[in-house]
Amino acid sequence: MQIKFKFLWLLALPLLITLPSCDEDLLTESPTNFLSPVNFYRNSSDAQIALNGLYAGQQRIQGYSGGDAGVALLWGMHGADEIVVPPWTPPGRRTLFLFSATPSLDVFFNVYSRHYQEINRANTVIDQVTAMTEDKINDEDRARILAEAKALRGSFYFNMVRIYNRLPLVVEERVNLENLEFTQSEPEVIYAQIIDDLTTAIADLEEFGASGQLSKGAVQALLGKVYLQMAGIPLNQTDKYALAAEQFKDVIDSDVYSLEEDFQQVFDLDNELNEEMVWVVEHDAPGQTIDGTQNSNLGSFMGPHGSLNDGGGWGTAWSMTDLELAYDRDDTRRRVTIAYGNAPNVMDSVRGPNQFKPWKWQKPAGQAWGNDTPFDYAYIRYAEVLLGYAEAHAQANGSVTTEALDAINQVRARARGDNNPETAVVDIQPGLSIAEFIDVIDNERYLELAFEGHRKGDLIRWGRLVDRMNNLTPQTAVWPGLPEAEPHEIFWPIPQGVLDVNPQMEQNPGW
Structure with missing residues (x-):
């Protein structure tokens, strides 16, 4: 079901919370772009339009947004071991890679403020639809719209708690400028709200x-990811492994989703809503964006340097050498994920590792979309569900179970394709310890989910981010310097602009 979004500019007061000053013009809404929630929610159609506006906000912050707030790109990959950020890349993104940023970096503020804008949009939808009387909306529409809004709010807070750790928890719409000096909640409190939002949503979807x-299925998969993150660092709530396995197993047993036979077809522009897609952030382009900040930049950020007419990209994200070398030479994912040289040349390079570049969302030749590529962002794929289940089931049982092996080997079999199963991407065999199996999971997620925005979260919950980043293999031609990560940098700082305006806020330790 394709959803076409019409933008509804609802209240965004949490954005005001974080601004260094309050401009009177910012508080004045013109009649052409503002509808009071009290006057707007007249029927089910109005409620659906408001929900569509919330989906539009998801475009802006969840993946590879052109509005420099896309979490998958800015947090999930920058400062992880998938991409090299060349010296000519904009300075802010280089500092993320090098772990040399300060709390004043605009990226920190943009991600923070735009998430709260969308959280408040979600709060407005939830509060207003809850208050609608029976003559305005039927019970079925009310339950569904509330479920989707709560699931989206839960996904936004899941981003935020992993990125900033201690946050203000705001679950009611803000309609005035009173009592805006929020205090921070502990991460356990934020996670409890996320779980409540997602479990409530599941019942009505x-x-x-x-x-x-x-x-x-999409929300159950996210809830599984939430539990899996809670089981690892920094919370170490290991009882959550069993809960994660339960959610992933429900998705698997639903028989709604399956692996695409051909890995390349997973990311084909003409096959976007395939059976492997569990949670999808849809984009249409060119020229079909909402306000210029919801553009999908997948084909530009993650395209190899080259002519846009040949399907190339900006060349500001190069593939890590270690990633390319980690692939079995017969792994079908290698040539889908990695380009060798400039687009559209995908032959093995004879010029060395400095030619390794992302290629997963290659643009068809002859298409010059520039900043506005039409690729959907797959927030959760069925392959990730299988890998999450394998990890969670093994950890919950204290041994590498048959179920865990079957799940990971499904992913590996697809990667092997028609090559010899005894020599190419061989099945994982019984007999591994839990520690050895987590190493296997680490590597498999590295290969399967490369460039999809999950890597930093994985490395953090395994306690491997700092050591991994400080022991990378340099690439001489495009290496901007050696990262110098410190333990406190598993979290971003609370943006300086937030601290300046709200004296109740405290900076994360170490920053």
Whole structure:
């Protein structure tokens, strides 16, 4: 089901909370772009339009947004071991790679403030739809819209707690400028709200397949990811492994999703809503964006340097040498994920590792979309569900179970393709310790989910981010310097602009 979004500019007061000053013009809404929530929510159609506006906000912050707030790109990959950020890349992104940023970096503020803008949008939808009387909306529409809004709010807070750790927890819409000096909640409190939002949503969502509209399976998969993150560092709530395995197993047993036979087809522009897509952030382009900040930049950020007419990109993200070398030479994922030289040349390079570049979302030759590429962002794929289940089931049982091996070997079999199963991407065999199996999971997620925005979260919960970043293999031609990561940098700082305006806020330790 394709969802076409019409922008509804609802209240965004948490953005005001974080601004260094309050401009009177910012508080004045013109009649052409503002509808009071009290006057707007007249029927189910109005409620759906408001929800569509919330989906539009998801475009802005979840993946590879052109509005420099896309979490998958800025947090998930910059400062992880998938991409090299060349010296000519904009300074802010280089400092993320080098772990040399300060709290004043605009990226920290943009991600923070725009998330709270969308959280308040979600709060408005939830509060206003809850208050609608029976003559305005039927019970079925109310339950579904509230479920989708809560699931989206839960996903936004999941981003924020992993990125900033201690946060203000705001779950009611803000309609005035009173009592804006919020205090921070501990991460356990934030996670409790996320779990409540997602479990409440699951009960009222339908179980259908790949779509931009959220389903029960999509939210269960996210809840599994939430539990898996809680089981690792920094919370170390190991009882959550069993809960994660339960959620992933429900998605697997639903028989709604399956692996695409051909790995390349997973990312094909003509096959976007395939059966492997569990949670999808849809984009249409060119020229079909909402306000210029929801552009999908997948084909530009993650395209190799070269002519846009040949399907190339900006050349500001190069593939890490270690990533390319980690692939079995017969792994079908290698040539889908890595380009060798400039687009559209995907032959093995004879010029050395300085030619390794991302290629997962290659643009068809002859398309020059520039900043506005039409690729959907797959927030959760079925392959990640299988890998999450393998890890969680093994950890919950204290041994590498048959179920865990079957799940990871499904992913590996697809990567092997038609090559010899005894020599190419061989099945993982019984007999591994838990520690050895986590090493295998680490490597498999590295290869399968490369450039999809999950790597930093994985490395953090395994306690491997700092050591990994401080022991990278340099690439001489494009290496901007050696990262110098410190333990406190598993979290971003609270943006300086937030601290300046709200004396109740405290900086994360170490910053």
